[in-house]
Amino acid sequence: MKVVLFCGGLGMRLRDVSDSIPKPMVEIGYRPVLWHVMKYYAAFGHKEFILCLGYKADVIKRYFAGYQEWISNDFRLSAERGVELLGSDLDGWSINFVDTGYDATIGERLRRVREYVGDDELFLANYSDNLTDFHLPTLIERVQESDAVAGFVSVPPPSSFHISRSDAEGRVESIVESRAADIWINGGYFVLRQEIFDHLHEGEELVVEPFARLIEQRRLIAMRHTGFWQNMDTFKDHVHLNDLNARDQAPWKVWRKE
Numbered sequence: 001m002k003v004v005l006f007c008g009g010l011g012m013r014l015r016d017v018s019d020s021i022p023k024p025m026v027e028i029g030y031r032p033v034l035w036h037v038m039k040y041y042a043a044f045g046h047k048e049f050i051l052c053l054g055y056k057a058d059v060i061k062r063y064f065a066g067y068q069e070w071i072s073n074d075f076r077l078s079a080e081r082g083v084e085l086l087g088s089d090l091d092g093w094s095i096n097f098v099d100t101g102y103d104a105t106i107g108e109r110l111r112r113v114r115e116y117v118g119d120d121e122l123f124l125a126n127y128s129d130n131l132t133d134f135h136l137p138t139l140i141e142r143v144q145e146s147d148a149v150a151g152f153v154s155v156p157p158p159s160s161f162h163i164s165r166s167d168a169e170g171r172v173e174s175i176v177e178s179r180a181a182d183i184w185i186n187g188g189y190f191v192l193r194q195e196i197f198d199h200l201h202e203g204e205e206l207v208v209e210p211f212a213r214l215i216e217q218r219r220l221i222a223m224r225h226t227g228f229w230q231n232m233d234t235f236k237d238h239v240h241l242n243d244l245n246a247r248d249q250a251p252w253k254v255w256r257k258e
Contacts, residue, residue, distance in 0.1 A: 001046045001140075002117055004125040006106050007034060008054020022056040024128045025063065026232060029245045032063065033232050036252060037128050039089070043255035044136045046124060047093045050116045052100040052109040061097050107206040114197055125206075127188040130231040131241065131252035134189060139223050143191040146221060149214050150196055153187035154222040155229040158237075184222070187229055228252060 007024045024034035038049055053060055067090065076084040096116050100109040110125065117123050122143065124136075134153050143151040156178070163181050165173045186207060199210040214220035228251035232238060244250050 002048045002050060002120055002123045003038075003041045003046050004050045004052060004110060004113060004117065004123060005034070005037065005128040006052045006109055006126070007060060007128050008052055008057070008100055008102070008104065008109060021059050022054075023232070025056075025059055026238060028232075028238075028241050028250075033131070033241075034060070034128050035089070036131055037126055038093070039255055040131070040252060041124065041126075041136070042093065043257075046136075049093065050096045050098060050113050052098060052113055054100055054102050054104065054109070057097075057099050064095060064097070105203060105205045107200050107204040107208075107210060108202065110206060111197065111200055111202065117194070119194065121194055123192055123194075125190040125192055127231075129233070130188045130229065132187065132189065132225065132229040133227050133251040133254055134187075134225045134229070136189070139189070139191050142221060142223060143193070147219060148221045149193045149199065149217075149219045150211065151191045151221040151223065153189040153225050153229075154184040155187040155225050157183055157185055158230055184224060186222075187225065188231070 005024075007022060024037075025032040027033070028036055041047070041049075051060065078084070096113075098113050098116060100112045104112065106127075122140065124140075132153065132155075139151055139153060142148075159178075161178045162175050163178055163183075164175050167173060190206075196210065199213050200206065201209065204210060211220055230237065230241060230252075232241060241250075
């Protein structure tokens with residue numbers, strides 16, 4: 001199943017670490033977050049990728065065009081055979097690099113790679129800056145068995161904050177921690193039918209106008225996930241994910257299980 005990855009954002013809130021590189025190339029360990037997202041999909045057998053490039057597209061192209069697996073994998077060095085890889089990151093991967101514009105919306109980026117998606121009934125999509133241990137086949141099966149045009153993973157807000165409710169006079173009626181308030185956000189892991197292109201108009205944002213139309217038709221589903229999910233939005237997120245990786249406590253590395 002093809003995987004469309006949106007890689008064109010500016011990453012304004014990560015400028016402390018990503019001013020010279022696009023957000024998907026910010027590293028966790030010594031690999032970019034984009035690699036981790038792709039490795040997640042490959043673990044479930046989805047190895048055909050379509051990268052929707054934009055800001056600093058050349059950085060992403062150069063990284064993969066000059067990819068040196070011996071840097072990321074164990075290897076044996078001998079005088080007779082030189083470098084012998086003991087593992088491979090990109091085994092069976094196919095990657096299309098498509099420049100979808102500097103300031104296009106997510107929906108418009110998707111429209112611009114339609115020919116690469118082809119006629120597949122279902123395909124996958126992701127923002128390329130969030131990680132999870134969600135079991136992807138369950139969402140795929142849920143969409144396949146329904147008449148939904150799209151489905152996505154919904155998760156609790158990753159940051160803890162307090163929600164206040166007050167009356168018309170401003171008197172506070174309650175204060176509830178966000179994680180106890182039954183709030184769920186879009187986790188950025190999508191399963192889409194080919195029909196999504198019929199609901200997506202030029203310049204629109206994927207989860208705004210098209211999803212509003214699907215909601216009216218009751219053809220949009222969300223699957224709640226209470227396990228691990230973390231986006232890479234701020235410097236704090238970057239530090240947190242690198243800390244988990246350094247301590248070998250990275251739940252998103254589902255390829256170790258699969």
